Amino acid sequence: MSTTYPTATDDERETAIEAAARAVQQGGLVILPTDTVYGVGADAFDHAAVQSLLDAKGRGREMPPPVLVSAVTTLEALASGVPAYVEALTEEFWPGPLTLVCTQQPSLTWDLGETRGTVAVRMPDHEVALALLERTGPLAVSSANLTGQPAATDAAAAETMLGDRVDVVLDGGTSPQGEASTILDVRGAVPRVLRLGALSVEAINAVLEPLGAAIPDAETPAEAE
Numbered sequence: 001m002s003t004t005y006p007t008a009t010d011d012e013r014e015t016a017i018e019a020a021a022r023a024v025q026q027g028g029l030v031i032l033p034t035d036t037v038y039g040v041g042a043d044a045f046d047h048a049a050v051q052s053l054l055d056a057k058g059r060g061r062e063m064p065p066p067v068l069v070s071a072v073t074t075l076e077a078l079a080s081g082v083p084a085y086v087e088a089l090t091e092e093f094w095p096g097p098l099t100l101v102c103t104q105q106p107s108l109t110w111d112l113g114e115t116r117g118t119v120a121v122r123m124p125d126h127e128v129a130l131a132l133l134e135r136t137g138p139l140a141v142s143s144a145n146l147t148g149q150p151a152a153t154d155a156a157a158a159e160t161m162l163g164d165r166v167d168v169v170l171d172g173g174t175s176p177q178g179e180a181s182t183i184l185d186v187r188g189a190v191p192r193v194l195r196l197g198a199l200s201v202e203a204i205n206a207v208l209e210p211l212g213a214a215i216p217d218a219e220t221p222a223e224a225e
Helices: 010-025 047-057 074-078 085-093 127-136 155-165 201-211
Strands: 003-006 030-032 039-043 098-104 118-122 139-143 168-171 182-185 192-195
Touching: 003 010, 010 030, 010 039, 010 127, 010 168, 030 127, 030 155, 039 047, 039 127, 047 139, 047 155, 074 098, 074 118, 085 098, 085 201, 127 139, 155 168
Parallel strands: 003 168, 030 168, 098 182
Antiparallel strands: 030 039, 039 139, 098 118, 182 192
C-alpha cells in the first residue's frame, strides 16, 4: 500500500523527495508529478524494478518505458551517435514535453524491455520531478495509469489506478500540461514523429528548419494516448 506525500512547502517537499528516493533505492515504485502527466517510476538500472513497473501498468516488455533525466548532459551518457540537430532541440525544449528516441550506449547494463538498441529520454519541466531525479539518477518512467486507461493528471487519479502497486505517491497538484509529451525518433538525418503530444510539429520545425532537418509536411503522426 502506498503512502502519499504533499509537496506544497519546502519542508513537505524535502520529506517527500527523501521518502521517494529511498523507495527507488530499495527497488520500489513511485508516482511522481511531471509537466505533462503523472508518471510511475523505478530505478532505470534495476532490472527487477523496471519489470515491476511494467507489471503494475499491465504492459509487456515490447513497450519499454522512457527514461527521465535531470540534466541535458545525461543524454550523452545514455545515447550514442546523436545527430547535431538534437543539441538545438534540447536547448529549446528541455526541460519540457519532448521525448527523444536515440541509439543507446552499448555499454549500458540496464534492461528496459525490448528496446531494440534504443532509449527514449526526456527532461521534465517540473521542480518535484527534477528534485527526485537529482537524488536518484535516471528513472524509467511511464505514464501513471493502467494500460488502456487515460493518463493521470493528478495524484488522486494516479493513486486510484496504481496505489496498491507502488510505495510512494508524490502529490504535486494538477499537471500543468495535462497532455503526454511529443516523441521524436532522432536516429536519422531528419527526425520522425512517433507520437504527437504537447509539443507541436510547427514549434519543432521552427528550430529544425534553419538546420535543414525539418520534419516533412507529409508526415501524419499519431495523437498522444
